Amino acid sequence: MTLYEKYPLTITNSLSGKKERFEPLTPGFVGMYVCGPTVYNFVHLGNARTFLTFDTVSRYLRFLGYRVRYVRNITDVGHLESDADEGEDKIAKKARLEQLEPMEIVKRYTEDFHNVMRVFNILPPSIEPTATGHIVEQIRITQELINKGLAYDVNGSVYFDVKKYNATHNNSYGILSGRNIEELMESGRDLDSQEEKRDRRDFALWKKAAPQHIMRWPSPWGEGFPGWHIECTVMSTKYLGETFDIHGGGMDLKFPHHECEIAQATGANGKPPVRYWIHSNMLTVNGQKMSKSLGNSFLPSELFTGSHKLLDKGYSPMTVRFFMLQSHYSSTLDFSNEALQAAEKGYKKLNASLRTIKALSSAGGETGDTEIDKALISLVDECYSNMSDDFNTAKTLAVLFEMSSRINDMKSGNLPLKSVSAGVFETFKSAYIDFMEKVLGLEEESVQDNNLLDGTIQVLISLRKKARADKNFALSDKIRDDLKAIGVQLKDGKDGEITYSVE
RNA sequence: GGUUCCGUGGCCGAGUGGCUAGGCAGAGCUCUGCAAAAGCUCCUACAGCGGUUCGAAUCCGCUCGGAACCUCCA
Numbered sequence: 001m002t003l004y005e006k007y008p009l010t011i012t013n014s015l016s017g018k019k020e021r022f023e024p025l026t027p028g029f030v031g032m033y034v035c036g037p038t039v040y041n042f043v044h045l046g047n048a049r050t051f052l053t054f055d056t057v058s059r060y061l062r063f064l065g066y067r068v069r070y071v072r073n074i075t076d077v078g079h080l081e082s083d084a085d086e087g088e089d090k091i092a093k094k095a096r097l098e099q100l101e102p103m104e105i106v107k108r109y110t111e112d113f114h115n116v117m118r119v120f121n122i123l124p125p126s127i128e129p130t131a132t133g134h135i136v137e138q139i140r141i142t143q144e145l146i147n148k149g150l151a152y153d154v155n156g157s158v159y160f161d162v163k164k165y166n167a168t169h170n171n172s173y174g175i176l177s178g179r180n181i182e183e184l185m186e187s188g189r190d191l192d193s194q195e196e197k198r199d200r201r202d203f204a205l206w207k208k209a210a211p212q213h214i215m216r217w218p219s220p221w222g223e224g225f226p227g228w229h230i231e232c233t234v235m236s237t238k239y240l241g242e243t244f245d246i247h248g249g250g251m252d253l254k255f256p257h258h259e260c261e262i263a264q265a266t267g268a269n270g271k272p273p274v275r276y277w278i279h280s281n282m283l284t285v286n287g288q289k290m291s292k293s294l295g296n297s298f299l300p301s302e303l304f305t306g307s308h309k310l311l312d313k314g315y316s317p318m319t320v321r322f323f324m325l326q327s328h329y330s331s332t333l334d335f336s337n338e339a340l341q342a343a344e345k346g347y348k349k350l351n352a353s354l355r356t357i358k359a360l361s362s363a364g365g366e367t368g369d370t371e372i373d374k375a376l377i378s379l380v381d382e383c384y385s386n387m388s389d390d391f392n393t394a395k396t397l398a399v400l401f402e403m404s405s406r407i408n409d410m411k412s413g414n415l416p417l418k419s420v421s422a423g424v425f426e427t428f429k430s431a432y433i434d435f436m437e438k439v440l441g442l443e444e445e446s447v448q449d450n451n452l453l454d455g456t457i458q459v460l461i462s463l464r465k466k467a468r469a470d471k472n473f474a475l476s477d478k479i480r481d482d483l484k485a486i487g488v489q490l491k492d493g494k495d496g497e498i499t500y501s502v503e
Numbered sequence: 504g505g506u507u508c509c510g511u512g513g514c515c516g517a518g519u520g521g522c523u524a525g526g527c528a529g530a531g532c533u534c535u536g537c538a539a540a541a542g543c544u545c546c547u548a549c550a551g552c553g554g555u556u557c558g559a560a561u562c563c564g565c566u567c568g569g570a571a572c573c574u575c576c577a
Contacts, residue, residue, distance in 0.1 A: 250577030
């Protein structure tokens, strides 16, 4: 029996709004697509939250034994700047402002994005396709939609005919976002650039490039560039098939982006593209969505160094990761100094136990105390069932805190290792390590890797031991206090052993 | 204006018809040369008002407050 059979996964599907049992299209294999960043600027913390969410999803799917193909794109062209008449491209605009080639912009911010992913321990996807690398496919599907009568070209631009699609597909435009097409009509504001379109709800598949537009490709309709939504349809179906298992992205992409993806793909391929939609919620600051345009966004570097004006101090990447995992991905999460401080302490606690359990080994009784064995096993079980319950990292962390206490008990002797059977101990130990490191990605942060520093501290520790044995408390306290002052916390064990942690 | 969501103890944040969330902060105790760490104990909330129910923080209605989307946005 595989882990995914033992702990069947449920996912809140945005399409139905309900928690559903997850059954992949092909047993044992999962195809997942996530909308990646538009690389025209530094990624901020809000962006990072979304990628962290799907990092957790892909990690857990793999941990359960699924073989996962995870596709996350890089949008390096195509997002239209507001509703400007020219349909100005964000990357092209930025390039002009900075007097750079568009691809220089793309390169710079892609690298930044990758660096941010790395420091947060967000694993790379299986495939990371770019929009500019799939122009041909985007032209092809646009042509196909024209052939099927679901798109039309006007003056070198091509638009998707939403009304026609809706009429020919069971009024299904809006199934994801819960909008209905009449309301969209009435509520839409006057966009003065829309006279080309037959209907204000139509959206661009291909845009004609204005003479000054620098990112442009030849097409059957003249020189231009692809619309925003079409790239994701092309790249997801190319690598995952016309119907695939999971599509993820930020809540703010639900409409219109994902709604349009469904319409295009269904129109072109005759079947719905996605079986489970997952939307991660926003990171907020004082209750408001963190976004570049609102000016309340944090850069990861500002967070690590504490240079942002709202922060009292810097926080490590793992502290931030822990902080985000403490809430469910579908809830908004409010970002504040106080919350981060609490997270820092909580994370340190889990991290300390991680180090402790790694150093512990079973005292090896065949017959342990059955009650204790049962309690430990049930904690392990809860880790799985909580994660399988719609990736509930918050509940899983609560269990890990419980496990952390038991680990400390083992260390102090409150819970004698002899009373735990060998098999149970190993299961418990590897579960704690795996859920921390593999599933939640909370890698140990320590200086233990740094031999020179660790060795130096060990020398000081042995000096303190000697001083204490000699009852030279003035010296032993000085060693402890001076180390504390530079951020190294010594911890005296009952047995006289001394361990340390770094602030 | 339309659509949707949320309002949990000092703070953050899970949960969701009857069963302890958890973390941080605070109080007490144990351990300790003194501390720290750790362990134990305490602090028991669900915006307001009605209703449904044997029973509601959880379902329904209203009121108040906040947010997201409807336009580029993770």
